[in-house]
Amino acid sequence: AFHLDALKKIQVSEDKNREQAALAELREQFIAILGHDLRNPLGATISSAQMLKLMHLDEASSKLVNVVYSASQRMKKLIDNIVDFAGARMGNGLAANIKLNNDMEAVLQEVIKEFAQSHPDTNIITNIRLLEPVYCDSNRVAQLFSNLLSNAISHGEKHQPIYVEAVTVDHEFILSIKNSGKQIPDALREHLFQPFFRGKADSREGLGLGLFIAAEITKAHDGTLSVHSDDEATVFTLRLPSAVNASNTK
Numbered sequence: 001a002f003h004l005d006a007l008k009k010i011q012v013s014e015d016k017n018r019e020q021a022a023l024a025e026l027r028e029q030f031i032a033i034l035g036h037d038l039r040n041p042l043g044a045t046i047s048s049a050q051m052l053k054l055m056h057l058d059e060a061s062s063k064l065v066n067v068v069y070s071a072s073q074r075m076k077k078l079i080d081n082i083v084d085f086a087g088a089r090m091g092n093g094l095a096a097n098i099k100l101n102n103d104m105e106a107v108l109q110e111v112i113k114e115f116a117q118s119h120p121d122t123n124i125i126t127n128i129r130l131l132e133p134v135y136c137d138s139n140r141v142a143q144l145f146s147n148l149l150s151n152a153i154s155h156g157e158k159h160q161p162i163y164v165e166a167v168t169v170d171h172e173f174i175l176s177i178k179n180s181g182k183q184i185p186d187a188l189r190e191h192l193f194q195p196f197f198r199g200k201a202d203s204r205e206g207l208g209l210g211l212f213i214a215a216e217i218t219k220a221h222d223g224t225l226s227v228h229s230d231d232e233a234t235v236f237t238l239r240l241p242s243a244v245n246a247s248n249t250k
Helices: 002-053 059-089 106-118 138-156 208-222 243-248
Strands: 099-103 124-129 132-135 163-168 173-182 224-229 233-241
Touching: 002 059, 059 106, 059 138, 059 208, 106 124, 106 163, 132 138, 132 173, 132 208, 132 233, 138 173, 138 208, 138 233, 173 208, 208 224, 208 233
Parallel strands: 124 163
Antiparallel strands: 099 132, 163 173, 173 233, 224 233
């Protein structure tokens, strides 16, 4: 009787696990579908706001258009992160169209421009020296860069500049984002790249997916994403191999 009872408990536990796994998969599929369906109307909103920004509007109207544009861009980033998260959880990974890019400086500057518009009080100091093409998916790297910049603005010391450096050294692309602020405790640092992790900043915007997506994009490029934090500043550093280095590691 004891043996049968134990087997029954095991069966019930396995059934619950299967049910939970099925619900999780259904939830993630729903998230992915919802995200895709939201992209089209949101894209129309962003395009309309961009067109309005080119018109000669009075000051009040111009401010309202900027609010709509900035809010739409934030929503787009959230949707992109959610869709990518669902894809990663369903085992699809993050798609990356990796190739040689000669215009990475322009890609990075476009991201910086968007943040300058949406966060006019934030001073972003840049040092970009790209002496050779970068082997990457430029759209994915732009997404990663945007997530890291957003993280720096959210958690950095207010009214202190954020430093961005992008260089190519020894056939390697290195991108670093530095913000002033308190040191990240070791206990929290271990969980930074886990999904939905927000530390103690519960009141701040975002879902806690930005760093997770950044890490997944890094993996898709066979690169590394590290963080160094002390009492003065926190620095996230992305390193991507060149086409030559990438082929030598495979």
